Amino acid sequence: MKITALEPQVNNVERINVYVDGRFLLGASATVVLQMGLELGQELSPAQMEELRREEALQQAVERAYNYLSYRPRSREEVRRYLRRKETAPEVINAALERLDRLELVDDHAFASFWAENREQFSPRGARAIKNELRMKGVEREVVDEMVSDEKDEELALRAGRNKALSLVHNPTMDFVTFRTRLGSFLQRRGFGYQIATRTVKALWKELKSEDGEEDQGQ
Helix, strand or coil: CEEEEEEECCCCCCEEEEEECCEEEEEEEHHHHHHHCCCCCCECCHHHHHHHHHHHHHHHHHHHHHHHHCCCCCCHHHHHHHHHHCCCCHHHHHHHHHHHHHCCCCCHHHHHHHHHHHHHHHCCCCHHHHHHHHHHCCCCHHHHHHHCCCCCHHHHHHHHHHHHHHHHHCCCCCCHHHHHHHHHHHHHHCCCCHHHHHHHHHHHHHHHHHHCCCCCCCC
């Protein structure tokens, strides 16, 4: 089997149409063509044909993963699930993840740190909620426990609850019992424990009612 043509595709010059014995064989990434040193007139053995197909499948998987990772960091399991949805063969997924490992593009420690920092900045949640989110994304429990702690939960609960508390106290009929029930439930849904939620409710009630010049009914 002899390569008789290597033609750039019309719509994507980064892909090459490979012709063998005058017939179209497959489209391949220019990277794969260069890596394998393919050239006109070259004889291809069955083993080389199989290697070409294997390398092309791997390159496609890696390029899909690059695109998926370009939007935000992902956990290893998220990348695996994404490639599986694209009907990528299991052995190709494993090879693609190994290549991404070498390029330091998948790292669950770095991903867990990114996720926790992003939540802290834009949507504060308790450590319990963040740990649950990370485990749902396939991060191993040992990594989650190492990277996420509850030392900032008190501060984050105040930040998470303040806007909600403001919307509640602006209701002229709001009393402390109703405020405590609604804000406490909100904070617990955000992953904060009962004790922190209780302290946060009292602190925000006192703070906001003091600003309004009203008596603290929560004492």
